[in-house]
Amino acid sequence: MSRKPKSDNPRCIHSWSEEDKPREKLMLKGRAALTDAELIAILICSGTPETSAVDLAKIIMASVGNSIHELAKLDYKTFMKYRGMGKAKAISIVAALELGRRRSDIMPTRKRKIMGSESVYKEMRQYLLDKPNEEFWILLLNRGNEVMRALPVSVGGVSGVAVDIKLIFKLAIDYLASAVILVHNHPSGQLIPSMLDKMLTTQIKEAGLLLDIPILDHMIFTDSGFYSFLDSGEM
Structure with a gap:
């Protein structure tokens, strides 16, 4: 029995248009155009046969109330509890979040309130x-x-x-x-x-x-x- 190519799966990122793929979207529109889930999906690289990397990232984000602050509190073992998350993917996300934390440590947070x-x-x-x-x-x-x-x-x-x-x-x-x-x-x-x-x-x-x-x-x-x-x- 022959297997269908990955591109036949509508959940597979390979079947998406170029502007919707996280990596291609970053190159075309810049990093600011990506959602938090799309940025995390780039770190995840690939999902499962049933779940795309973006959908997996959305599941993870939803579990922490869509808060990057709460996401940064998770260790790599917690990330590995999600289906499709191996050790390498989990460590990559933890490392990226740690870099963000260190950057915030050396840069003062600036609340930019629009007054007019x-x-x-x-x-x-x-x-x-x-x-x-x-x-x-x-x-x-x-x-x-x-x-x-x-x-x-x-x-x-x-x-x-x-x-x-x-x-x-x-x-x-x-x-x-x-x-x-x-x-x-x-x-x-x-x-x-x-x-x-x-x-x-x-x-x-x-x-x-x-x-x-x-x-x-x-x-x-x-x-x-x-x-x-x-x-x-x-x-």
Whole structure:
């Protein structure tokens, strides 16, 4: 009896599209675009015939309340209790988490709370300053309006960028965000929103209301200043 190739299994990562595979996604979109489970899946490398590495990582994360802090408390023997986790995989995860802990020991934790449009602009300068093409980003906030993640959604040309609204809310849900701030840059330096900017803002805001994930603001970023839809009374 011949065996089916692994690619026939819908749970097998090899059968996924390139942009959905954790390693390929990291190379295409950068490390910040990956969820915690996807990063752990890269360390796991492979799952079982029934469970992909990403699904295994999600099971592990769910068992610790989706908390990296709680995950870091586990030793390698505890990781080995999960089906599909051998000693080498368990030790790799423990070692990676220990590196993260040591880094936090030498770097002060900075709570970045969004107090208004000025703090949004300050937060986004590190990502959008001097960018030659339009990029669309989101800031994911917790209930205290503290920045959980700044994530790129899409990159366009010098005068426009296409935005997948579904992706915005997929990222917000993946990271359990309580609110979202939209940010995109105008390399031209033009601070007046286009009609498309206004229409997109309305569409995303309405989708957020349906999903109970409020869109707090949409900022147009330039190297010399910004335009806030909220400050302008358009939210």
